[in-house]
Amino acid sequence: MCELLGMSANVPTDICFSFTGLIRRGGATGPHRDGWGVAFYEGRGCRTFHEPRACAESDLAQVLRGYSIKSQIVVCHIRKATHGQVCLENTHPFGRELWGRPWTFAHNGKLKGIKRRPLTHYRPIGGTDSEHAFCWMLDQLRARHAKPPGSLVAVRRQIAELAADLAQLGTFNMLLSDGRLLYAFCTTRLTWLTRQAPFGPATLVDDDVSVDFAAETTPDDIVTVIATQPLTRDETWTTMPPGALLAFRDGVLIP
């Protein structure tokens, strides 16, 4: 199994605090030693960092922890390999362009038989069931909309249908984004919280680190964090119900 971390915010926000907690689970407080990756959206662009080794021991992860890349959408993943070798091409998050946007996908779980689903436009580069599932989802979206769709309402409904379909093959906890919305789908384990005024302090579960968000934010900031397990011990996290697709824009859950 793996752990996921996502962020959606209404202003460019760094994820240093949450990332500090997550990377401890990548080989220190948790068993996810087989790679880590993170995608930061900035404007229409997206930049990603990947390493096929434990992030708790990674110099690059330590650099990123202090590097303060500010982003409105972040997708992170730490990996414990269950399917596919430990190598760069099997390291989440995966990325592909669809409709002139950089899409990003990270998955926790196993999907039995996914590789029997045929693909048309997108092919996996590595050998994971996760990347095959991502290619299949984008293939299906592209089949429905050859050109960029005008409205995201239909796209969100279609992503919910595709995710529910994939969930029949096994465990499908996932984060997906096109840089505008952050989608989260849960079959077993995902939890989330929204930080907004009045901000207070928070303390990591996995490290002896606290932050006072009141000192770090402005009253208008809205930041939602989604994670496999709660990252802080003194905030209220909401467990996602199985089978639900949530979509966030600018830190806010879309009704």
Next chain:
Amino acid sequence: MCELLGMSANVPTDICFSFTGLIRRGGATGPHRDGWGVAFYEGRGCRTFHEPRACAESDLAQVLRGYSIKSQIVVCHIRKATHGQVCLENTHPFGRELWGRPWTFAHNGKLKGIKRRPLTHYRPIGGTDSEHAFCWMLDQLRARHAKPPGSLVAVRRQIAELAADLAQLGTFNMLLSDGRLLYAFCTTRLTWLTRQAPFGPATLVDDDVSVDFAAETTPDDIVTVIATQPLTRDETWTTMPPGALLAFRDGVLIP
């Protein structure tokens, strides 16, 4: 204009020495202040680093300089914006998946009217003529081979034809790779050298740094470096002829 740097080697090799020279040109000894990026192939995978600002002043570029990622193919670019805003999505190298391989493209020059060429499968994420040209090339290759082609001979010939076609629109110095071959096409400025036994010392043009490759290599190593301008002052660089497509595999020029 921009500067390009590519490497092809027969063993995983770090590019720290050449990268040290290149990044000096990104805002220190050269005017290429508008971004930098580098793609490292490792196995079938590829990881990239991008920043839309001067690499001479970038902490991340400094970290990478000493980070010693070993790769058989590297594609670097430092940017002086001539077409398109300074932002992440306009920062080379660009990447797309084709035939289950991560393709990477970096370009120096301007292509007049390229955006009038229609695209089918790949769409630009940013606003540069370079990314449009890359999408067009991959579109054309995909139109010729819907499935991964068995031989790279035909692909190389087709890339040469596509590059010659694009060169009619202006300046087209470019590096392109699928992780197996490194392709270089020149209309005005590209130069290259191959380092192999007996190895000797080399000194950067742009920085007071020397390296003795005899101490850093084994007798079987073969490393080809391609750059817009020679990076060292005491080695013999070969100027690429205009209109030529060169293809390197494992550091060796394919005849």
